Structures are given as C-alpha cells and as structure tokens.
Amino acid sequence: MALLEEPIKEVKVLNNFIGGEWVQSKGEIKDVVNPVTCQTIAKVPISTKDEIDAAVEAAKEAFPDWRTTTPVARARCLFRLKELLEEHFEEVSRIQTQEHGKTIDESRGETRRGIENVEVACGIPTLMQGPFSEDIATGIDEYLIRQPLGVFGIIGPFNFPFMIPLWSAPYAVATGNCVIIKPSSEVPNSQTRLAELVDEAGFPPGVWNVVNGGRTVVNGMLEHPDIEGIAFVGSTPTGRDVIYKRCGETGKRVIAQCGAKNFMVVMPDCNVQRTIPTLMTSFFGNTGQRCLSGTVLCIVGGDKFYNEFLDGVVDTASRIRVGYGLDESIQMGPLRDEQKKKRIIGYIESGIQQGAKLRLDGRKDVKIIGNYPDTCFLGPTIFEEVTPDMKIGREEIFGPVMSVTRAKDLSEAIEMANSSDFGNAHAIFTTNGKNAREFQYRIESGNVGINIGIVAPMAFFPFSGMKDSFFGTLHTQGQEAVRFFTLSKVVIQRWL
C-alpha cells in the first residue's frame, strides 16, 4: 500500500520558543531519527541552564499581564488554538508517526486526545468558579477564589510526544499561569509545531514556552525558585526518586505519572470475539510503549477455555502487520529506538532463562512490511507460565511483550494484580456484572477497565494512578488539573 505523505521533508535544527521568539540554542545538537527508516529527520538542541533560566524569566515577565487577562479572554486564545489544531490535525498526526513510529490511527488518536484537553480547558470561566455560601452566620458570607500561581514546568515523555504535554498545559494557561514545556529530545517535532500554532493563536509572548533538551533542562526546572510546580510523565525511578523527591525538597507542586504493570483479567464468560481485538490494542498498540498497556494477561478458568482463548490470542498476534505507520494497513510500528529494543530483548531473554514458555517470539516471528531495516522493529511476543517472581511478571517492560498467567478464580486474579507494585490501569473482561463490580471494588488501580483494554480517561476526568504509578495528590486533566494549577483562597466577608 502507498505511504501517506511524510510532513517533515528537510532536516532542520529546532529552536527553543522563549518569550514569543524562536531562539537558537547554544547547546549541543542531537539527531532526531525516524525509527522506521533510521534516517535523521531533524536536529534538536540540548539546551543549557542559561536557556531554561531565560525561559523562566520570560514566563515570569508574562505572568502579571496574563494573570489579569480575563478567563473569558484566555479561553478565546484556547478556542483559536483548538481551531488551528483541527485545521492541522492530519499534519500534526503524521509528524508523530514520522518521528515516533506509531501507526497513523494511533497518531490521530493521540492528536484527538490532545485537542480534547484544549476543548475542556476552553470551559475555564466556569471550571475556575469557586463555591459561595451566603449567611454562614447572620450577615456573613464565605466563598472561594481560585488564583494562578505563576510559572509551571511540563516534562513530556517519548511515547506520546504531542498529547501528554496537553494533559497539563491548556489548564495551566487557562487558569492564568505560564508554562515551559520540555519535550522528549527523541521526539520534539510535534511540540515545535504545537508551539507555532500557539503563537498563531495569539497567546501573548512568554505564556507558552518550549525548551528542548535533557537533564540540564529538567534540573534547571527543579532547582529554579520561580517554578511553582512540575507536571511530569515518565518512568517510576525518575518520577519517584528525582521529580517527586526534589519537588518536595524545593516546595513545588508536583504531578508525577509513572510506570505500570497492568493486568488484563479475562473471565471464562467474556465475549471472546470482542475481547481478542481489544487485547491486541492493549498489549501491542503503540508497540507496548504506554503506561496503560496490558502487560499481564491473567486467564481465569479451566484448561479448555485457557487453551482455546490463548490459541486465539497467539494466532491473532502472529498476524499483526508490522511496518511503517504511514502505510494505513500497518497495525504496529517499531520501538522508538534501538536501545529500547535491546532493553526489551533483555527482558525476553530473562523470561526464557527464568522458565517462562515462549509462545510467540517477536525477535524471529516477524515480517516487516516494506523494505525497512529491522533496527528498531520487534514483533509481538507472548510468554505463558509467567509467575510474579519472574522479571517479566513483575517489572514494566514497555514493549510488545505479553506475559500470560492463570488464576483459578476472580479473587485469585485480583490478589495477583494487587500484589504488583504498580496500580495504573487494570482491566477485566467479562459479561457478568457481579464479577465486574467486584473487580472494580477491590482492584488497586487508579484507572479501571471493564471490557476496555486501554483505560484512558477522557479529558474531563482525571488521569488517575496509584501506588508506584503515581506520585503526587492531584492528577492531570479536567477539574483536578484546574485545582493543581490554582491556589484556593477562601474569603469570609462581613459588611458593617
């Protein structure tokens, strides 16, 4: 099948967007590589401490005026941004596929999710309203005002380069704050394009800034006394031991959304025909590189159901079309880079060494559609007889690897899932309401799926998470994001 047109046609050095200007960085320059073709498609600067400091200064300078811009006027900027994003929907989506490797359906899904957060933030005039109680005592009223804090840092991961900064940024600016976004240096192009559209939408200079880079930028954000808080999405070790810890030390607000080990519990009464495609999306969508991916398939029931169900899963997974996501027939793209592939192969080898049974070997049983190097490609991989003491049964793999385990009943399945250190997005597949309710009630998971394999909350719900999957108090998206980005000021008034 013919490829959709690639939007990035020439290699450019990306700039930072600071104070409404595109500024060339003095930092080292790194290649941004398309993981399918292995060709360089852009160059990204690893910005310096001075550059993150300059962005904080620009944001600080913009804050007083932006804070006093009315919520209605701020919402109008977001409405214009929403329109521009719709206009450039396809271009932005294809950029994601070109730089990340995900399929075009996945990229469009990511774009839509990002836009939905802009849409929700457009409701800021009402979202920001505080409650008012008349006559808490005779002649005395009490009410709550939400006020912005200043400058926030947003640190994006590589797996959803466009969408994830939009879980936070629209709410931050809608509530009157200014933001500095640090995109993943592996996949910075869609955030550069987004910032261009932000500029076109008419946000005042300094309200929305982008500083490309790595640890220096992150450390610069964490150490800077004028950054009020950080929204981070990434791995658990970084989120817990670096971001959460240092925000605590420096008195910053923090949202740290981290890793996962999600259990997909399949009951013998599930709708098999509908469940299998859902599991394919869950385990192998985005090539398994997401914190909502299924990672452990826990099949409840006797041998007959187990064998038939697993045979169906293995058969379907073995037929997944792997290749370049700009070919519309492709169902799974490559991993983001060669390092990640090596890391996942390490997990596959450990699974074999620790005695799991390899049913589908993505290292060998994969045919790449199109004439592309196999550098970053790894096919769907399925292990059975996985136990919680094995590395593949316990740790986050972040790749297209399914670990299959068995439980004698729902209770055992829930206990197994709850024994995981993580609690991000467990799900059950059943046609029995009682099973579903028991699962929902007892499972330790911030997001819970019932016949849903990717439990991605809509923009008007918080993106929850528990245990080692989340560090902080309030979450991104919707009302919780509005609260994260505002101070609550309570006024008690009496007129004498």
Add this chain to the structure above:
Amino acid sequence: MKLNTASEAVSFSMELENESAEFYQDLAQRYAEDKDTFLSFAKENGRNVVQVQRAYYGVITDAIEGCYSFGGIDTDNYCIETTLSQGKSYSDALNMAIALEEKITKYYLDAAEVSKSLMADVPQAFGRIAKKRNERVFKLKSLLGEG
C-alpha cells in the same frame, strides 16, 4: 485487499464515494432527463465523505481498537464498475448504478457489523449511509420502471 485498520476502512469509503460521485456526474451529462437525480446523488456522496470523516476523526482515540476494527473485510468483494462504455443504453446505465449501489451498501453494512462494538461512532455513520444508499436503489429502480 484485506482491511484491518480504521484508517484503511475510511480511505476505502472515500474511494467508493468519490468514484461513484464521478460516475453520477458522468450519467448526469449523458442522460439529461434525470440529470437532477444523478447530480443530487453525486452531491450526497460529498456529504457522506464528510460524515465518515467527522465520525472517524471525532472518535479516534488510543482507547479504541482503531488498528483491529475491520478484520475480515476484503475490498475485492466490493469493487464497483464505473466505466460507461460507448453505446450503453440508458437502462444499462441504470442497471450499472443499481449494482454499484448494492455493492456499496453491502460494504457499509458489512464494515459496520464487524466494527460495531469496537469503533463507536464509525459503524453508526456507516449504517446511516447504507440506509441512504439503499433508498437510492429504489429510486434507480423506479427510473428503470421497476419501482
């Protein structure tokens, strides 16, 4: 070609809509007596494209099974004939149009069926278009004198 992904299914729908619109524009030029009917079909095809795109782009998210929703649909089963060779009679042309509408209706119904619990609004949009296409069959048959 066997379909799998939502993107492929939507592209194929657009192909069918665009090709059949061109066919009706051709009919309108050749057969002035029912020009308005054929042009209205061609115009409606444009609205169908918008409807499908709106449903797809509006509902596509990472939470639904975009890459696995249309397994089992083989486009070879829905190939349409749109070339009107010289010397075809008006009734031959109408019969071609009826065959075309039946094929396209079948595509929409089959695609809606396989994706009905996976792709949310898209199968609904397909179902609505299938209904309109089916109404065209009756209209075309009436032009043929069979209605």
